[in-house]
Amino acid sequence: MPLPASLAPLRHQVFRMLWSANVVVSLGVWLQNTGAGWLMTSLAPDAFTVSLVQAATILPVFLLALPAGALADIVDKRLFILGTQTWMLAAAALLTVLTFTGQTGIWSLLALTFAIGAGAAMNSPAWGSVMAEVVPRHDLVQAIALNGVGFNLARAVGPAIAGFLLLFGGPAVTFGLNAVSYLAVIVVLLSWRRRVRRSALPREQLLSAMRVGMRFVRYTPVMRAAMLRSAAFFGPAAAPWAMLPLIVKQQLGMGAATYGMLLGLMGAGGVTAGLILPQIRRHFGRGNIVFLSTICSCSGMVVVAVSTHWLPAAVGMVLFGLGWVASSAVAQGAAQLSAPAWVRSRALAIYQLAFNGAMILGTFFWGWLATEMGLTVSMLAAAGTGLVLSVFARSWDIDAEPHAGGVRAPAPPSPEAVAPEFVSVVRDARGRVLESQHYRIDPARQEAFLSVMAEVHDVRGRAGAVGWQLYQDVAHPEAWLEVWWVESWTDHLREAMRMSEDDRTTVARAQAFHVSDPVPPSRYLAVSPQHLPEPKAAGQRPAA
Known part of the structure; x- marks a missing residue:
């Protein structure tokens, strides 16, 4: 029964x-x-x-x-x-x-x-x-x-x-x-006997x-x-x-x-x-x-x-x-x-x-x-x-329902692969990672695009972004640049798994406003100028 x-x-x-x-x-x-x-x-x-x-x-x-x-x-x-x-x-x-x-x-x-x-x-x-x-x-x-x-x-x-x-x-x-x-x-x-899911990524640090x-x-x-x-x-x-x-x-x-x-x-x-x-x-x-x-x-x-x-x-x-x-x-x-x-x-x-x-x-x-x-x-x-x-x-809404299944949302755009000489660098890196995504938007749809980007801002924050900003090109008003940054390379790798189906759908909606060929997102690793090789003086011969 x-x-x-x-x-x-x-x-x-x-x-x-x-x-x-x-x-x-x-x-x-x-x-x-x-x-x-x-x-x-x-x-x-x-x-x-x-x-x-x-x-x-x-x-x-x-x-x-x-x-x-x-x-x-x-x-x-x-x-x-x-x-x-x-x-x-x-x-x-x-x-x-x-x-x-x-x-x-x-x-x-x-x-x-x-x-x-x-x-x-x-x-x-x-x-x-x-x-x-x-x-x-x-x-x-x-x-x-x-x-x-x-x-x-x-x-x-x-x-x-x-x-x-x-x-x-x-x-x-x-x-x-x-x-x-x-x-x-x-x-x-x-x-x-609880099933424990193992991750290939390092374990998160407590404060982070x-x-x-x-x-x-x-x-x-x-x-x-x-x-x-x-x-x-x-x-x-x-x-x-x-x-x-x-x-x-x-x-x-x-x-x-x-x-x-x-x-x-x-x-x-x-x-x-x-x-x-x-x-x-x-x-x-x-x-x-x-x-x-x-x-x-x-x-x-x-x-x-x-x-x-x-x-x-x-x-x-x-x-x-x-x-x-x-x-x-x-x-x-x-x-x-x-x-x-x-x-x-x-x-x-x-x-x-x-x-x-x-x-x-x-x-x-x-x-x-x-x-x-x-x-x-x-x-x-x-x-x-x-x-x-x-x-x-009563004005604080708790009735919104998250994605309950059905059609799977498309995956976010994939960035270019890490250059071979940087593979070991990013693996051991401890600094922040800045990410960016370019958009080219029909001016007639700018208001709708900005509305969706307000939701994208929350998506990036839920996935671990420390900061987020949207920029418009003053020379080319149809060109936009989204920039966000995370605490570490490991946090960057976790972003995709942290996105829910609703989050993926929101990012896909933003991508749908782009009117030219897709542009992959870029990733930049924070470096300290003090750790870079010092420029050589004019006329100095390189070391053998």
Whole structure:
């Protein structure tokens, strides 16, 4: 019997194994987060200090996401993820021992929470790009949604379990079970024989790979829009994460079990959103789904803000969870679909910088505002800010679809072969490479040509160009010269493989404006005049 559309990605065995392991780890994460948040309310019961637990979880992502994404694109992702899982296991085990022996204080709790967050930050870009490897493109958005479902299944039961564990066993038990959960992913990864594609080109250097990733995001409109939409949502949506423990304790007058129950109901809302998302996507575009999801989450925040009883707060958390998962799955899906495999981890890392940067700023700000003006005012202000930003964010388009197959775009024009005497020179060169392409354009079509060249500018940037410029010949107005430059000869060799089908089509459209015989692009290697032979003086005899 075929699976329903909401579960379709689970028919792929590797995805199913990884997804199941991730559910176990997510359960451990929620035990950890719930235990850490509640422990901090005992160590320092004020809004700002409690919000630091959430900040310590998010801050590593903000600091480490980009180098982590670059590393994940450079090395074997499977081995990389194994390393990050082992690191988190060790940090969680140490926190367990310290808490069990009564030695955990404010700063040790924050430090080890930060260490676990650092492992998660290093893991996340690689994990997201691996998920894109193990499902076909048409299943990717729902696979991301299912990851959200798994995370929220864990959220639905994890905090509730954590609440009882905190009541009868204390935080050390929740921390210990989190440490054990990482073994699930480690076992699955050890059994997975991932196919690694080998390249004849040298491996990218870390700093260069980071710069290329940033240029890709800068010149990819859908990626930029997804980042902005996410930041507009997650900044205000950080408020419940920062303040829920204190809302439960001070506003509702309840204990750990209620805190866990409310987080669980938020997870239930997230699970519901993931399961109904295929039906929603049939009727609404990505941008509209994110907009409606923001309204849903902000409405839930308003309900929680004014609640003095657990029942309306529970309804509010369900609404918040519905919007949270739908918005994050759709926005991240747009980001992933716009990023090809060679740069996917870096692109996802930079995307995560946007929403985690917004989350950490929101966590600090709403925590501070709650300390100064009260929990209710802070939550209402966050909800209002989210609604206002969602209206402005609608102009950032995330609905554009990349090339989905069909007729293959023509390859870009090939340059002339390297001269024999330069073969060894370019192989060992470390300087920049300047490239140029000549065009001869019918003046009547100049405006259309310039419009396409604006797109070519983005194509060159996505492929790694450090700079780009278009010139017009002042003596021959029909003659144009496109110039761009890359960091190294190796980056130049990677340009063709970095171009997507859409990029090749754009370059072909620009070439179609050329009215005379095709002109191959030229390549120039940067040289230093100090390294050239000095000119001989007049009358000087050459050396024998």
